[in-house]
Amino acid sequence: MAEIEPFHVMDLLARARALEATGRDIVHMEIGEPDFITPAPIREAAKQALDAGKTHYTPAMGLPALREAISDFYQTEYGISIAPERIIVTPGASGALLLALGVLVNPGEQVLMTDPGYPCNRHFVRLLEAEAVGVPVGPESDYQLTRALLEQHWTADTTAVLLASPSNPTGTVVSMDNLVSMHSVAAAHGGRLIVDEIYHGLIYDGTVDSALGVSDELFVINSFSKYFCMTGWRLGWLVAPVDYVREADKLAQNIFLAAPTISQHAALAAFAPESREILSRYRDDFRQRRDFLLSALRELGFDIPVTPAGAFYLYADCTRFTNDSYAFALDVLAKAGVAITPGRDFGAYQSECHLRFAYTTSLARLEEGVARLATYLRST
Amino acid sequence: MAEIEPFHVMDLLARARALEATGRDIVHMEIGEPDFITPAPIREAAKQALDAGKTHYTPAMGLPALREAISDFYQTEYGISIAPERIIVTPGASGALLLALGVLVNPGEQVLMTDPGYPCNRHFVRLLEAEAVGVPVGPESDYQLTRALLEQHWTADTTAVLLASPSNPTGTVVSMDNLVSMHSVAAAHGGRLIVDEIYHGLIYDGTVDSALGVSDELFVINSFSKYFCMTGWRLGWLVAPVDYVREADKLAQNIFLAAPTISQHAALAAFAPESREILSRYRDDFRQRRDFLLSALRELGFDIPVTPAGAFYLYADCTRFTNDSYAFALDVLAKAGVAITPGRDFGAYQSECHLRFAYTTSLARLEEGVARLATYLRST
Numbered sequence: 001m002a003e004i005e006p007f008h009v010m011d012l013l014a015r016a017r018a019l020e021a022t023g024r025d026i027v028h029m030e031i032g033e034p035d036f037i038t039p040a041p042i043r044e045a046a047k048q049a050l051d052a053g054k055t056h057y058t059p060a061m062g063l064p065a066l067r068e069a070i071s072d073f074y075q076t077e078y079g080i081s082i083a084p085e086r087i088i089v090t091p092g093a094s095g096a097l098l099l100a101l102g103v104l105v106n107p108g109e110q111v112l113m114t115d116p117g118y119p120c121n122r123h124f125v126r127l128l129e130a131e132a133v134g135v136p137v138g139p140e141s142d143y144q145l146t147r148a149l150l151e152q153h154w155t156a157d158t159t160a161v162l163l164a165s166p167s168n169p170t171g172t173v174v175s176m177d178n179l180v181s182m183h184s185v186a187a188a189h190g191g192r193l194i195v196d197e198i199y200h201g202l203i204y205d206g207t208v209d210s211a212l213g214v215s216d217e218l219f220v221i222n223s224f225s226k227y228f229c230m231t232g233w234r235l236g237w238l239v240a241p242v243d244y245v246r247e248a249d250k251l252a253q254n255i256f257l258a259a260p261t262i263s264q265h266a267a268l269a270a271f272a273p274e275s276r277e278i279l280s281r282y283r284d285d286f287r288q289r290r291d292f293l294l295s296a297l298r299e300l301g302f303d304i305p306v307t308p309a310g311a312f313y314l315y316a317d318c319t320r321f322t323n324d325s326y327a328f329a330l331d332v333l334a335k336a337g338v339a340i341t342p343g344r345d346f347g348a349y350q351s352e353c354h355l356r357f358a359y360t361t362s363l364a365r366l367e368e369g370v371a372r373l374a375t376y377l378r379s380t
Numbered sequence: 381m382a383e384i385e386p387f388h389v390m391d392l393l394a395r396a397r398a399l400e401a402t403g404r405d406i407v408h409m410e411i412g413e414p415d416f417i418t419p420a421p422i423r424e425a426a427k428q429a430l431d432a433g434k435t436h437y438t439p440a441m442g443l444p445a446l447r448e449a450i451s452d453f454y455q456t457e458y459g460i461s462i463a464p465e466r467i468i469v470t471p472g473a474s475g476a477l478l479l480a481l482g483v484l485v486n487p488g489e490q491v492l493m494t495d496p497g498y499p500c501n502r503h504f505v506r507l508l509e510a511e512a513v514g515v516p517v518g519p520e521s522d523y524q525l526t527r528a529l530l531e532q533h534w535t536a537d538t539t540a541v542l543l544a545s546p547s548n549p550t551g552t553v554v555s556m557d558n559l560v561s562m563h564s565v566a567a568a569h570g571g572r573l574i575v576d577e578i579y580h581g582l583i584y585d586g587t588v589d590s591a592l593g594v595s596d597e598l599f600v601i602n603s604f605s606k607y608f609c610m611t612g613w614r615l616g617w618l619v620a621p622v623d624y625v626r627e628a629d630k631l632a633q634n635i636f637l638a639a640p641t642i643s644q645h646a647a648l649a650a651f652a653p654e655s656r657e658i659l660s661r662y663r664d665d666f667r668q669r670r671d672f673l674l675s676a677l678r679e680l681g682f683d684i685p686v687t688p689a690g691a692f693y694l695y696a697d698c699t700r701f702t703n704d705s706y707a708f709a710l711d712v713l714a715k716a717g718v719a720i721t722p723g724r725d726f727g728a729y730q731s732e733c734h735l736r737f738a739y740t741t742s743l744a745r746l747e748e749g750v751a752r753l754a755t756y757l758r759s760t
Contacts, residue, residue: 007633037435043433043435046426046430050426053423054612055610056417056612057611058612091614091636094636102507107509120635123634127634129509229435230435231435231641232435232641233640233641234471234614234636234638234640253387253390254503254504255478255503255504255507256471257472258612258614260471260612261613261614262612263642
């Protein structure tokens with residue numbers, strides 16, 4: 001436990017709440033979940049399931065109808081054929097990651113991942129007594145791993161590589177070419193890729209294919225939380241290579257029994273045209289926010305060298321203002337009333353000169369936040 | 381993974397489903413969840429939360445109002461004062477157990493538990509690279525651990541003891557005197573008790589106090605699944621000693637973020653008089669079923685030496701009929717159309733001459749099952 005760090009942003013959030021309790025207005029740019037509530041058709045489906053008394057456990061791998069709906073989604077959205085048998089519905093992407101790591105990784109083995117990256121990932125690996133190896137990445141590789149980085153960091157103990165596309169905190173995607181290359185490196189070493197696609201619906205420039213198009217031999221994690229705006233429902237899924245499904249099922253039976261039933265029934269409505277239309281409008285809003293915030297922060301002097309294609313984060317180099325981004329974030333909160341996440345929540349590599357801005361609040365609030373930041377920066 | 385066994389009952393269940401698909405009628409006495417659907421007032425509360433758009437994450441430790449409601453429940457139900465700060469709402473009891481073990485146990489350490497016992501418990505311990513030590517227990521100690529057994533099995537590596545009261549598969553409870561004794565043994569060795577009280581509302585003879593009355597220094601796991609008939613909602617809670625709360629919060633943030641939001645809002649209605657009244661009727665039904673099945677099985681020749689005070693299971697010695705309870709269960713399913721759980725799902729100690737009968741189906745169906753068993757036993 002001692003090696004599992006808390007999120008530093010939680011301390012910051014506690015301070016923000018304390019300020020709000022005194023009447024201060026805080027612009028929240030630290031929150032990692034969509035501000036939109038779940039589309040009404042999905043909530044209606046949940047209510048129908050409640051009326052129908054659907055309150056018992058589902059099978060450990062999920063409602064068969066939902067696994068089929070996800071399979072159909074891969075067909076219609078990406079043009080790829082994924083058998084429902086390979087799809088395991090989980091309590092959030094957390095559950096999916098735990099299953100993937102649980103069936104792949106033994107104690108003492110190594111999992112490569114980006115630094116910066118989503119902090120829970122390395123903590124999960126640690127929980128299983130394996131070793132998370134953070135590989136420093138920067139704008140030169142769009143903050144993603146590459147074939148060369150894998151070759152450089154692979155050891156006899158490496159068994160898996162965890163990628164995120166789009167990534168948290170950088171919002172960048174892994175190109176298909178890069179995925180193909182990395183998959184072949186991993187395969188050559190007898191290792192596997194686990195690709196986190198939980199921000200996958202939230203792509204603002206062009207389209208992005210699923211890593212599942214590269215090979216049937218990699219793991220993909222996804223979630224209803226982000227694009228589908230279903231955070232509180234705790235529902236995600238894992239697509240596993242066929243040989244691992246039985247093990248994953250066994251582990252699921254033991255560690256969480258099944259994902260929440262009502263959430264699963266609700267999610268059946270997430271793919272319906274009326275839901276997709278609402279989600280599409282939400283995505284347009286996110287795109288508009290990204291475009292505004294990206295250019296506004298660059299104008300203020302933050303360095304964002306790679307335009308993030310997706311998710312709802314901007315990962316900004318704040319070297320021009322500070323070499324202690326945690327202290328900077330606390331000062332911005334106290335003086336300007338703007339909450340942002342310090343880089344240290346995402347790793348060690350150059351984290352003290354980085355900040356993550358989330359655009360999970362309205363354009364008007366983002367404008368207010370930027371105005372406050374401008375005033376703050378002028379006065380310091 | 382190789383050391384984590386699947387539930388054997390799952391194979392049996394698959395066979396049962398296959399038989400049902402051919403038109404056979406199967407009496408299910410293997411299912412570990414209440415057949416009752418969640419009381420309407422709880423479902424209504426969920427619908428109101430959906431209408432109000434409560435679809436975002438809650439804090440990692442749960443809705444403050446729910447933590448307070450659980451605290452109030454301890455006051456009114458057990459007359460004990462448990463600060464809401466010590467109560468952590470989790471995704472099912474599984475989440476609570478993972479938190480308790482995660483903050484208490486290091487790799488290589490030992491956790492004592494009963495054999496027979498709930499199989500997931502030892503798998504959780506194994507997942508954390510610790511060692512689950514099954515202590516054989518029989519009717520002489522009501523299938524529970526005792527002070528003497530703890531003294532006998534405690535080693536330098538032992539750090540925790542996992543108790544369940546009422547227990548799955550035996551339905552027996554740990555007496556308050558025994559709890560006090562075991563707590564003092566554990567404390568003297570610098571260890572801790574974790575007490576699983578997930579079947580706690582389902583007590584048919586007298587009343588049973590919570591282990592929390594013994595000391596503030598032990599861990600208690602509970603759940604909305606069983607007594608509150610909310611299995612599919614995936615909602616439980618952990619009461620931790622005050623010194624462990626911060627660690628448990630940190631771990632919760634990392635491994636599951638938060639319990640399902642709608643479930644938490646629904647659970648706020650679980651303590652209301654109108655829900656409790658329905659649950660009380662359900663409990664009366666369970667009592668009636670237990671009384672019927674206990675005497676019927678004894679009459680058939682199954683040995684159930686300890687009358688189980690709670691849960692919805694009977695753990696029966698079937699030595700008179702077989703010394704291979706797994707083969708017996710498969711044969712009973714095939715020939716009599718009755719599904720029961722073989723002892724091997726609960727451990728190694730005398731498991732081949734034990735079966736678990738669950739009374740999670742109606743009295744009429746239990747009567748049908750018993751009639752079929754009688755015919756089966758006469759013909760073999």
